[in-house]
Amino acid sequence: MESRLLKPILAVYVGLFLLFLYGPFIVLGILSFQQGPEGGPQFPIQEWSVFWYKHILGLAPPSRVSPLPIGISLTRSLTLAGMTMVTSTVLGVMAAQAFRRNFKGKSAAFYLIVLGMIVPGVLVGLGSALVATTTGLERHWYSTAFATHVVYTLPFAFLVMLAIFNRFDASVEEAAWSLGVPPATTFRKVTFPLIFPGVLSAMLFAFTLSYDEFSRTLFSSGREQTLPLAIYSTFAVEIHPNVFAFGVLTTLFSFALLTVYAILMTLSVRRAKRVAIQEAV
Amino acid sequence: MRAHVAEGSVLRLEQLTKRFGDRAALDKISFSVNSGEYVSLLGPSGSGKTVLLRAIAGFEAPEEGRVSIVGEDVTRKPPHLRGIGFVFQNFALFPHLSVFDNVAFGLRNGGDKRTESDTRRRTLEMLDLVGLNGLETRGVHQISGGQKQRVALARTLVIKPKLVLLDEPLGALDANLRMRMRVELRRIRERLGIPFLHVTGSESEALAMGDRLIVLDRGAISQFGPPGEVYEHPANPNVAKFLNCYNVFDGSVQGDAFVTNHGPIPLARRVASSTPAYAVRYDRLTTRADAGAGLSAAYIASEYLGSAIMHFFETPDGKVVELEHHLSNGPPDAYEAGRTYRLSWRPEDGIAFV
Numbered sequence: 120m121e122s123r124l125l126k127p128i129l130a131v132y133v134g135l136f137l138l139f140l141y142g143p144f145i146v147l148g149i150l151s152f153q154q155g156p157e158g159g160p161q162f163p164i165q166e167w168s169v170f171w172y173k174h175i176l177g178l179a180p181p182s183r184v185s186p187l188p189i190g191i192s193l194t195r196s197l198t199l200a201g202m203t204m205v206t207s208t209v210l211g212v213m214a215a216q217a218f219r220r221n222f223k224g225k226s227a228a229f230y231l232i233v234l235g236m237i238v239p240g241v242l243v244g245l246g247s248a249l250v251a252t253t254t255g256l257e258r259h260w261y262s263t264a265f266a267t268h269v270v271y272t273l274p275f276a277f278l279v280m281l282a283i284f285n286r287f288d289a290s291v292e293e294a295a296w297s298l299g300v301p302p303a304t305t306f307r308k309v310t311f312p313l314i315f316p317g318v319l320s321a322m323l324f325a326f327t328l329s330y331d332e333f334s335r336t337l338f339s340s341g342r343e344q345t346l347p348l349a350i351y352s353t354f355a356v357e358i359h360p361n362v363f364a365f366g367v368l369t370t371l372f373s374f375a376l377l378t379v380y381a382i383l384m385t386l387s388v389r390r391a392k393r394v395a396i397q398e399a400v
Numbered sequence: 401m402r403a404h405v406a407e408g409s410v411l412r413l414e415q416l417t418k419r420f421g422d423r424a425a426l427d428k429i430s431f432s433v434n435s436g437e438y439v440s441l442l443g444p445s446g447s448g449k450t451v452l453l454r455a456i457a458g459f460e461a462p463e464e465g466r467v468s469i470v471g472e473d474v475t476r477k478p479p480h481l482r483g484i485g486f487v488f489q490n491f492a493l494f495p496h497l498s499v500f501d502n503v504a505f506g507l508r509n510g511g512d513k514r515t516e517s518d519t520r521r522r523t524l525e526m527l528d529l530v531g532l533n534g535l536e537t538r539g540v541h542q543i544s545g546g547q548k549q550r551v552a553l554a555r556t557l558v559i560k561p562k563l564v565l566l567d568e569p570l571g572a573l574d575a576n577l578r579m580r581m582r583v584e585l586r587r588i589r590e591r592l593g594i595p596f597l598h599v600t601g602s603e604s605e606a607l608a609m610g611d612r613l614i615v616l617d618r619g620a621i622s623q624f625g626p627p628g629e630v631y632e633h634p635a636n637p638n639v640a641k642f643l644n645c646y647n648v649f650d651g652s653v654q655g656d657a658f659v660t661n662h663g664p665i666p667l668a669r670r671v672a673s674s675t676p677a678y679a680v681r682y683d684r685l686t687t688r689a690d691a692g693a694g695l696s697a698a699y700i701a702s703e704y705l706g707s708a709i710m711h712f713f714e715t716p717d718g719k720v721v722e723l724e725h726h727l728s729n730g731p732p733d734a735y736e737a738g739r740t741y742r743l744s745w746r747p748e749d750g751i752a753f754v
């Protein structure tokens with residue numbers, strides 16, 4: 120009786136939730152096909168066109184709307200996200216590995232690492248800008264901003280790896296040692312392959328968090344803007360549907376990233392099954 | 401306590417002590433294992449069997465004492481330099497590798513460099529020895545429990561360790577398979593001549609497999625000797641209890657008799673012990689004729705074991721007494737539930753710990 124009433128209510132709730140979640144994106148998606156260059160970022164659609172996509176890629180004829188400054192900032196953002204991803208994941212794996220043992224100051228170290236994702240981004244950004252000014256350090260996306268990105272994403276990578284190691288059965292490592300295999304080789308040949316799915320997740324976290332980081336980067340990156348900053352600065356002038364078209368493209372990029380992640384994940388999880396298929400052939 | 405330290409042994413422990421907090425999980429353990437010897441290690445849950453093996457292998461650092469392998473002190477050496485094989489209860493196979501790669505792992509990644517063709521030859525030989533030919537390319541999730549156990553064994557034996565430690569290696573297998581693996585284990589070991597130290601929770605396994613048997617109790621060695629000796633002459637009441645073939649009664653010595661709640665029992669064999677108790681084997685009891693010593697108890701139930709029948713009786717104060725009847729001695733007697741019988745045995749079959 121109760122569930123017969125509850126189910127439709129929950130269904131409606133979930134429907135509304137999804138609409139709320141994806142509504143903005145759907146609106147953005149539709150508006151990105153607005154006619155250009157006269158069409159504005161509002162309904163109704165005067166005429167369906169891919170003008171703004173061409174505009175982004177520099178294929179549209181010159182018009183009064185200046186092109187988005189994304190080329191260079193996109194490269195910067197991707198490079199920064201890549202650097203952050205590698206650094207945070209390596210550090211996160213190493214830190215989590217260290218946390219498998221007991222040592223003095225373990226809980227203090229834990230809170231110090233996790234602090235990086237708790238402290239408000241604006242404060243971190245401002246703080247690092249102040250430090251840079253007082254020490255005479257020049258601010259760049261690849262130096263000061265990079266440091267703040269690592270401080271921010273490291274806790275995520277660390278916590279993911281901590282959870283992975285928590286479920287990890289250490290006896291396979293002990294088995295390897297007892298076979299005369301040194302600890303470093305054991306890590307490379309046994310531990311790493313087994314925690315690899317977790318490493319992938321940590322990488323995904325670090326990359327995506329760094330890629331669209333705004334508040335920390337705003338103060339710490341200096342003059343050369345990353346992508347989120349570049350887009351925001353165009354908003355400050357005037358909004359054209361080219362920003363929406365760009366939003367659609369970045370979302371597609373994110374989906375591509377997720378797909379790569381899913382494929383790698385499936386491959387690493389299903390390794391044993393692949394061995395079986397080889398045998399059957 | 402006798403010190404079990406001999407010269408020229410493969411493994412020698414001296415006063416090995418391991419504490420967790422202020423509780424000693426291992427308390428001054430000393431014994432040695434000779435080359436080619438099969439030693440079983442028996443003890444109740446929590447007695448420190450696993451901790452002992454882990455300390456020998458180098459996974460746990462002892463607070464005191466020494467571990468020597470073939471005369472060399474390895475107490476401070478990391479596990480991978482000790483040359484000791486370890487077979488885990490949960491097998492601990494490398495889940496991302498095939499059967500072949502699991503077995504070849506130590507040869508490929510260990511200290512000595514060898515050619516891939518040598519590795520292949522030795523791995524295939526070992527797979528053949530443990531009866532796994534044909535399964536080389538399987539993943540370790542696609543083989544049975546018994547086969548996993550063989551992979552774990554082959555992986556350890558292929559690098560020719562100086563000593564193999566086995567922590568309840570048959571514990572995860574069903575009874576039938578356990579029996580078969582017991583025979584296999586002995587056969588394989590005899591072929592290779594590597595000494596084994598085998599932890600088991602099963603007294604029949606310990607008695608059947610070991611050249612010598614260590615009984616561990618609360619982190620200390622209670623008895624160490626050939627299985628027959630331990631079985632016939634348990635050193636103290638606890639050992640008699642772990643062997644799971646003795647009725648053990650509490651009580652005290654008064655004059656010529658051991659007085660229990662169930663009446664006095666005439667004394668014959670005496671063994672010095674810190675706690676007094678009286679023990680008599682299940683299969684020495686009879687209800688047919690009075691053999692000299694005995695007590696009265698009510699029949700409860702029986703359990704068929706194939707080659708024998710266990711009859712359970714209960715004394716008026718609730719102590720369960722077991723009588724084992726071997727079917728080779730003729731058909732079992734029929735008992736009436738609730739009726740009281742006189743259980744008796746020859747006085748010289750009982751052991752009085754005084």
Ligand SMILES: Nc1ncnc2c1ncn2[C@@H]1O[C@H](COP(=O)(O)OP(=O)(O)OP(=O)(O)O)[C@@H](O)[C@H]1O
Binds near residue numbers: 444447451
């Ligand atoms: N890492 C640890 N920290 C604290 N205490 C431990 C640890 N490992 C073992 N112990 C304690 O040491 C004692 C011996 O444990 P051990 O695992 O050796 O028992 P066991 O004889 O192998 O028992 P079982 O037959 O159940 O496997 C137990 O009381 C256990 O609680």
Ligand SMILES: [Mg+2]
Binds near residue numbers: 449450
């Ligand atoms: Mg154990």
